[in-house]
Structures are given as C-alpha cells and as structure tokens.
Amino acid sequence: MTTDTTTVKTATADTGARADLFRWIIAAGGLATVASTFMSWTYTDEFPGDLTVYGYPGGLQVLTLVAGLLTTLYALAAQDFKGLRWLAPTGTTKALRLFALGAFGTTWFTVVAIAVELGGVVNLEPGGFVAAVASAIPVAAAFQLPDDTRKARRPKELPSWAEILIIVAAFAIGLFVVTYGIDTEYAELFTGYMITAGFAIAALFKAGLMARLSALTAKYRSIAVAAAFVAAAAFPFTQNTDQFTLIAVNILIFATVALGLNIVVGLAGLLDLGYVAFLGVGAYTAALVSGTTASAFDVQFPFWASVLTGGAVSLVFGVVIGAPTLRLRGDYLAIVTLGFGEIFRITVGNLDGVSGPQVTNGPNGVPNVPDLNFFGYDFGESHTIAGFELGSYANYYLLMLLAMILVILVFSRAGSSRIGRAWVAIREDETAATAMGINGFRVKLIAFALGATLAGLAGTVQAHVQSTVVPEMYVFAGPVPPNSAFLLAAVILGGMGTISGPLIGATLLYMIPAKLQFLQDYQLLGFGIALILLMRFRPEGLIANRRAQLEYHETDQLDVPEKGLPDTGVGITKAGA
Template sequence: MTDTTIDQPVAKAPATPAALLWTIVAGSVATVASAFLAWTWTTAFPGNLTIYGNPAPLQLLTLVGAVLTGLYALSALGIKGLGWLTPTGARKPLWIVALGTFATTLFTAISIIVELGALVDLEPGAGFAVIAAAVPAIAAYKLPDDTRKAAPAKQLPSWAEVLIIVAVFALGLFVVTFGIDTDDSEPQLFIAYLILVAFSVTALVKSGITARLSQITARNRQVTITASLVMAIAFPFIQQSGDTYTLIAVNILIFATVALGLNIVVGLAGLLDLGYVAFLGVGAYTAALVSGATSSAFGVQFPFWAAALTGMAASLVFGVVIGAPTLRLRGDYLAIVTLGFGEIFRIAMGNLDGTSGPQITNGPNGIPNIPQLEFFGYNFGEPHTVLGITLGAYANYYLLMILIMALVVVVFSRAGNSRIGRAWVAIREDETAATAMGINGFRVKLVAFALGAALAGLAGTVQAHVNTTVVPENYVFAGPVPPNSAFLLAAVILGGMGTISGPIVGSALLFLIPAKLSFLQDYQLLGFGIALILLMRFRPEGLIANKRAQLEFHENDDEAGVPEQRQSAEADADATSGAGAAKAGA
C-alpha cells in the first residue's frame, strides 16, 4: 500500500515590522519623486502643475507630507538621532501622517479631474503620486501598535532649548503665513493645506512631541512669550502680497480678542451668554460717535486713547446694567435673556434714526466715514516704511491689535489666577457649593460679565476704525460673516474653554476658513455644526484643553496623559476647586 500525501498550501508569514517600515520609507521616497513630475498637461488648473522638476505649491504639500512620513518611519527603525520624533510610539503618528499625505494627494488628483472635467486630464505623474502615497498609508496601518509610556526626556542645555523654541515659532510663522497667503482663486490649495496641517498636527500630538515641547516652553516662559510676540510682529513684514491678506489677520485678532473676553464669561465663570456680540457693537458705536465721523450726532473727535476708554466704559456700563437683573438666573434662562439683549441692541441701533427714535446712530444706514486713527501724529490709514519695508494701512492696525491682544491676555491670565478667578471656577463647577463656602455668587458673576464686556468694547473701538463704518447688521446672533454671537461661542468651545490659546486658535480657524473658502458661504453653518458635533464626540475638551476639562472628559482612559501628567493635572485642578474655593471665599 502506497502512502499518499496531500500538499497543503503554505501560509505566508506576516510581514515583519522592519519590512513594513522599509516599505514605508520606499513609498515616501517615491512620493517625493512624484512631486517633481507633471500632474496635468494644461495650465488651466490653478497652480500650474505641468512643470517637471519644479513642484507647484500643491505638489509641495505632498512632498512635505512624504518627508514627514519617511522621518517617522526612520525613527521607528531606530535610526540614530531620530528617536526624539516618537517618544510615545511610532505606529499611530506614522499612520496618521501617511494617511494625511495620501488624502492630500488624492484630493489634488480628484480636483484636477473635477476642475478640468475628465480623467484624461491627469498626467501619469499624478497617478504615480496617488499610488506612491497609498503604499505608506497601507503599510503603516498594518504595523503593530507600539504605544508606550514616554521615557523621561534628557535635560538639554538652556541655549539648546532656546534654539528649539525659536525654531518652532519660526516654523509656525511660516506655516500660518503659507495658509493665509494662498490665493483666493485657488481654493484647492487652501483645502489641501488644511488637510495636511490637520493630520500633521494630530500626528505630532499622538507622538508625544507636543507634550515635550510644552515642558520646554514651561521651563523657558520668558523666552516663549518673547518669541511669540516677535513672531506675531514679524507677520506683516514677510507678507509677499503686501496688505492684501493682512486685513484677514487684523479681523482674526479682533475676533480672538472678543472671544477671550467671552471666555471669561463662559470658560471661567460658566455663564452661557448668547448676546455677547452686542458689547462689541456698543464699543464700536461709541467709538464711531466720538471719533469725528461726519454723520455722528455728537460732533466731537476724541483722540484714540480717549475713544478707546470711552468705548470700554460704555460696554462695561452696559454689562453691569444688563447683568445686574439677569445674572440671578441660571442655565437656559440666562442664555435666553442674553440672546434677547443681543437682538434688542441690534434693533435699537436700527431705530435710532430720527424717525422711529432719536437721531443718534443713523438707523440701518449706520455711521459711515469714520476717520482713520491718528496716534501721536502716526496716521494708521497711510502706508509707512519701517526697516525699509512698506507697511500698508491694515498692517498698522494689525500691530495695534497685537498690543491690545497682549493687554487682554495679561488681563485674562492675571484675573484667572487671582482670588476672583478661583471664585469664577468654583461658581462654574458648583455654584451651590461655592456659595456655601462663602463666595458671593452674584457679585462674582457680575464682575466676570462686566470685565468681559469691557474687553469686547475695547476690540470694538478698533473694529470701527478698521471697517470705517458701523451698521446694525454686523452684530447679529448668527450670520455668514463673523464675528457674531454664535461664532464667538463656537470659537471658545472649539479652541478650549478656560484657556488663553484655545479661543485664539478657534477664532483663527472660524474666521480664516470662511474667508478663504467663500464659495462655501451658504454651507458655513452646516459645516461648523458638523465640526462641533465631531468635536464633542472625539475631543469634547476642545483643541487646546484645560487640564481640569481633560481629566473630566477622559477619566477612564489614558488620553489625558501618562500617570505623572495626570497627577500634575489633578494637583492643578485641586488648586482651583475645593481649596481654591475656600481661598476665594476667605
């Protein structure tokens, strides 16, 4: 009898992590090479992607993403000198940045087909780029999870930490400037830029680099503050398009200043104010009436410092007058009353036209022809040459808003860390318990309401001069053009309540995206609604989280940080809760 054997198929051994990582490196190199090829044959597509050897801006985004992917892969392979890229593991950040590179490349290819109308409008270089970018994304997805606790970072010399801070801020300035300077006629470039930046920043967070950078900046606080100011001041000096996009930056700063004021009311004190934009309008109308506008009912012209103080004082008074009877309410009732105040303000400004009411605001026509600011003989409406560089009118207002923003940040930080700030947090967490510990809840909330209103009024005085006109339609609850109450509240929630940088980042995103993607104007509210829903699902504490909020929302997982970081966060949170409330009530 003859033995017979049946050949069994031999199972292929799974690819080793090293093989997958070298595949990712090869795919990244191929993707970099594809950026130097032509992706379409015609210059009809914005950006001119027809030139060999000279990547267009859209191709540069793919190139940058591929370089980042390759660096993360080399770090995971243990290449000497790159281990700092992945302190908490390489798989997650590597897959995220590879996926972002693929998404950016695929979006560009699809845009070419949609814009030009046919698949044949793609050159072979575009197809090669899509395939090359897909290889690292697929290979990174198959890598085993290597998430780990970050090892203690080596203490660097002070000069090295200073250089790191300077380099990070310089890179940040370049990235922000690139986004703002994108041509409005090329929305594809800005969308691709958003895709790559979003994935890259997420990868940096997941890799643990941002946590280590936070430790470095905390040890060098003065250097960090100086670097941030220098970066902000340098922005108008490096604008390639003159004053074209500086106006966007000015409006972002105005929006962010008002959002910081609202953050005192909502983020620190926990008061839901849906009519906050009215305080911005009070400051703007006050400045317009006292700054020598031709249609002003008062016929006076204050210097800027006096007009700014008058606008702040008027907003503060309105904050006290509105807050005194309404702050005894809580929750939804307070929100409804403040929403009503915002609408009453807008309607009242439209009726003070000499027919329906006294002739003060010129009714729906508003107050036009507001003169440009002039401060110590420096006319903000005229170009000036500084260090051999010509700065336009909006650059002047931008630098002024930098100073005002710095003032508002100081006020916010000092107030938040003071006894009254601890009382605000105690009221936000549990008003009944805070009152039982001796805090006068009504007085504390009224101070928050008045201070937030004053900061909004200060921003309004500058807004009136930047726009040179003030009309009631600028101060609605929700509309297509920020700032309005809905967008201000969204900026605070999106950025992170109770933080300084959170509302600034939220304001920049909520103003910049509509400004650059004007063709989506009819769908803005839908888009932001979807964004807020996703944010509440995946990152309810906001993009830049307050430590207490991070602990509360991630109590049962490790996303809030490693144990040492959680203990530090818990200690900081305790300082603003039980013990902090006792100090506030003392």
C-alpha cells in the first residue's frame, strides 16, 4: 500500500513538473511572438499596413502583438504568477489553447497573405519567419497540457465601487474592440481582426471570466444597461468622418429589424420568410409622406407623424396578412410568408402608372427622400456637440440607437409578460398550449402584428438614411442585407429568444460582407456552411438562454442517482443536480 501511494505521488509530481515546463514554454513562445512584431515582416510597403518598420508594429502585427500578450498572460496565470489566477476561474488549459491558436492563426494568415499577394516567400523579411516559428511554439506546447477544468470558486467580495468600475471598464474595452473592427480599412486587417477576436472571446468564455462578468452585470443590472448605452452612444464621437459611421447605422437598422423578427421566430416559433416586406412597408410609407417631389402624394409629415404612420401601416399589413395565414403551421406558414414577401416586391414594382396605379414609381422607387428635421435639428447637416463634430450619419446613428432601445424594451417586457409566456408555450407545443386554454390564433396574431410594427418603425428611418427606396432592397435573398434570409440567419446565428443574440448575429452578418467585398459572390455559400456548422456544434446559437442549452444538449444516457444521495426512484444527473 505504501509503495503504491508513493508511486502515485511520484507520478503526480512528474505530471505537475511536466505541465509547469510546458506552461513556461508557452510563456516564452508568447513573448517571442510579441518580440517578432517589432521586426520587419516584409521589405515592401505594397502589402497594406506597412510591415516594413523595425521597432514599431503596424497593421496586422498589432493583432499578433495583442494575441501574443494574452497568451503570455494566461500562461503566467496558469502558474499562479503574482495572483493572476483570477483571470481563469474555471481553468487555464482550454483558454491557453484558444489564445495560442488565435496568435498562430493571425500570424500565419499574415505571412501567407504576404507571400500570395506579393508573389512568394521571398518577399518575407526575417521577422516574418521568426513570427511564424514563434507563434507555433505555444500551440504545440498548449496541447500537451493536462485539462485543468474546474468548478469556479465563489469570487472574493469586492466593494461596490470596485465592481461597478469593472463593469465600466469591460464596456469601455468592448467599445474599443468593436470600434477597431468597424474602422478596419482593408480586408486583410479585418480578417486578422476576426481571427484574433474570435479566438480571444472563445478563450475568455472557456476561462470563466465572461461568466463572472455576466454575474456582475446581473447584480448591477441598471448600471450595466446604462454603461452599455453610453458605450454605444460614444461610438460616433470616436469617428473623424462618416465613412464607417454609415456601416454602424446600417448595422443598427439590421439589428433592430432582427430583434423584431426574434419576437416572431424566437418567442412565438413562427417561421416567417417574408419579414423584410414589413421593413419595406415602413420605408415606402415614410418616403411617400416625406414631401419628396417623387411622391404621388403631395404631403409632408413631420418626423413623429411619419414614424407613427409607418408603424401603423405595417401593423395593418401584419394583421391583414396574419389573420388568414396564422392558422397554418410549420412549412406551410413559411411558404405563405415567403409568398407575401415576393408579392410585396412585385406589387411595389408594378405601381408605376403603367402596370398599375402611379403610387411607388415602380422599379425606379421613391428617390430624393429628404433628411429628417426634428424640432429644427436637421439630420442631414453636421453639428458640433461638446466640441465634437457629428456628421449626418452620426445623427442617424444616435436616432437608430434610441429606436433600438425602444425595441429592446418592448422585447424584454413582452417576453417576460403573460403574453410572452404564452408565445413560448405555443412555440414549444401548440397543441398542449391550446389544451391549457391559450388562444393560439390570437397569441400568434399579436406576435405577428408586433413584429411587423417594429420592422415598420425601423423602415421609416432607413428610408431617410438611404434617401431612396426601391423594390430590390426588399427581397428574400440578395447580396446586401437586410433581406429575409439574412434576418432569419441573424436570429438563428445569434440565438433565438435572446436580446444580445440577434444583435451579435446581425453585426457579424452585416460587417463581414461590408468589409470583405471579394466574398460578395460567395457569401451565401459561406453563410450556408457557417449555419450547417453552427447547427452541428452549437445549435442554440452564439448566445443562448438556459432553456435552449438544455434542450439542444440532452444526453440519451439513463439517469443515475448521485453517490451519497438517497435513491428515491428518480434519477438525478450531474447536469440536473
């Protein structure tokens, strides 16, 4: 017995020493990767970002620098260096692997891009080779580490001011990360940003740091909401021009409409493939009452009236379309809503005075929609606020931010209300919900009408941002979002039934085509592959609620009572416990 115990202790000590050695190798590799970014990676400035300078990282080198620093930091945290253990409440091994892969992926993408775009590896300077070798060392060592996943301990109680400060700092970092991605000036830098950010965020989740931050935001919910709003509102103040602010405005429009669709699909479980038509209804309504000379109606409503009119007309269309169709279920409902979307596009294309009445100018649409003017504040002109000059798109950005807050408020209140619980019941099992006394048709019609109204509200702003409205903007699938396919993909990708899920999904699905123009012809193929992989590995979406996680990750094994618990005849699994 003594010999066996001694052998086990010796083996454990050897394993621990071996793991410590690999962690120090990872830290050394991370530092070498950081050092390589201060060297020249290519001798010519033809590759974007100017990677020819010694002593000053530029372009993609900055991303490699950040990834290398994070890898080194977590390698030291694994050694409990200077109290860094708090960075990984649930373990460091999985996080280290992801950080190392992020640095490796960004570095090798840059090296390969230099070789491909400039015509061979001869265009690489010694710094490029050093970076390639240095970034591979942490990856090789990280996959030799034993898994140290553990249950997170209860964090040390901090003063309230310190916890609030952590929340503020987290949202400030989030603003910087998002702004950096939107402001990327060329496709190579955006691709590297996506690689680095993707692996880093996944690593922080695996380390348990994001879960701890979520607990803090739940504890100080009102402060977290205010911090999120302030961070989002600060974005236009970080921009010198409107070049990237327009992308942010379109992201907000896309995300707002996706949240409205989330009520229909995520909460009520109604597969709507023609939802973008309600966005078009609001946009056309606002354009026709805006006072433009291209309108068939000689009227000019003030902003608040055009918004209410667009929302009301969309509501009417939602009720008119939903009333005869919502008695259908599943694929049948999807086909009918798809038909409605196509009917809307064809109808507005035919109301040109030749094929039908002169209302929408047919395929030419309604151009020259004037800028909004709200109580003397012209959204089409630049304004100086607190010493910062805000362009026209910055004005629309702040307006759409307020609209999104309204939609989020409606979604959260409706989702937790009695009608919201009825939507979830209908989504889970309509037959059982009806048997329990829920009027399925009325509940679904309310969801359909509310979703249509929110889309119409977003459409009223979109008409003024784009300054023109044409039928081609409201199709089922097309090269430019928002369209019905992209909206549905944003909800599914982000996580149905959540608030942050569609926001993240819409941001990704808009930014990727906007930044990677060379993928315009292949983006539907790429998104199809991404959705297949998502359904295979994370069917609940990037951000999922607890119910979806339990539903999509059920095990088929028989429940076995936990050791030490009385056998009451009901199996208790670890997940259930």
